[in-house]
Amino acid sequence: MNYTEAKLKFINTWGTLGSLWGINKAMAQIQALLFVSTSPLSMEEIMDELKISRGNTSMNLRQLIDWGIVTKEFKAGERKEYFSTEKNVQELTRIIAKERSRREIQPAVKTLKEVYTITDDGTAETKELIKQTKALHDLAETADIMLNKIVSHKQNWLTKSIFKIFN
């Protein structure tokens, strides 16, 4: 496998994986491309490499910027915008974990709470609903807190966590 094939394989794998955990293919592919690029890329270069339209590129770049994964760069004396992604994998994971927590886990926790705090009318069905949704709520909340703690230290959270868990 040569460079071009390997790069393509990486971008495609990342694209597929992305859609598995809720970000779309193009968005994941753009991120992958920037992740292995030696310098920031312009919109033209991205469109060209990934064979996607200008509109698609623009929208997905904006989402990536929203997530805090990609940043705009300006080259001296150039009008065009260039884009680059966070290159440190741990920092990248931190950003993604925080965003997912905020966008998905926390709203779910909130809804679960609304469900399990309904008034108990004494029937077995209601009792079961309350019991089970409360269990799920507590798990989700704890997992979320755990995730945030693990990931909230900018440096070496991974090594630290592993050390603690494995001993």
Place this chain on the structure above:
Amino acid sequence: MNYTEAKLKFINTWGTLGSLWGINKAMAQIQALLFVSTSPLSMEEIMDELKISRGNTSMNLRQLIDWGIVTKEFKAGERKEYFSTEKNVQELTRIIAKERSRREIQPAVKTLKEVYTITDDGTAETKELIKQTKALHDLAETADIMLNKIVSHKQNWLTKSIFKIFN
């Protein structure tokens, strides 16, 4: 909010969440329904409550069984099959985590390895590709091992992990 509303809200939230992390809506809803039900349900009952077709119910139930989340039950003297889900949230999480590791993380790790082990032709581009995909590979592999370790103890893995990480 009364019982019926709360139950519906739970099923819908779970359905939406499910699609966010890669299982489809109907599948997540069936699981949710069984999760708060006081007894195993027949296919008819599931179809009826969720207003989905027989075919859809059958296929998604099978997937849930494949995942090991749902089991068939037989009632004495009855021909019909009844279905129930794992009711313990920690056990449920364990099963899901294991399946996701096996189906998604491990194949991704494998592909990343194929990419970062290409022969280094000495160019900056190749070096960057190797460096970055190796970093991602190592992170994914470590995270996967970590997840499996955390979750591989049937009892109280959550409490134990929290204890270790928070101190």
Place this chain on the structure above:
DNA sequence: CTAAAGTTTCAATAATTACTGAAACTTTAG
């Protein structure tokens, strides 16, 4: 100011994914 370069928006359309329903199949009671 204008023109050129660049970016964003969004309605139309393509691609993907999920769902239905009826037919085929399987199992079991009699």
Place this chain on the structure above:
DNA sequence: CTAAAGTTTCAGTAATTATTGAAACTTTAG
């Protein structure tokens, strides 16, 4: 064995989601 009860399959269709491309908009050099 047959008929009834139940389950599965899958081609067709519906619903959803992603993508295009052209027009509108923004910015800046001159």
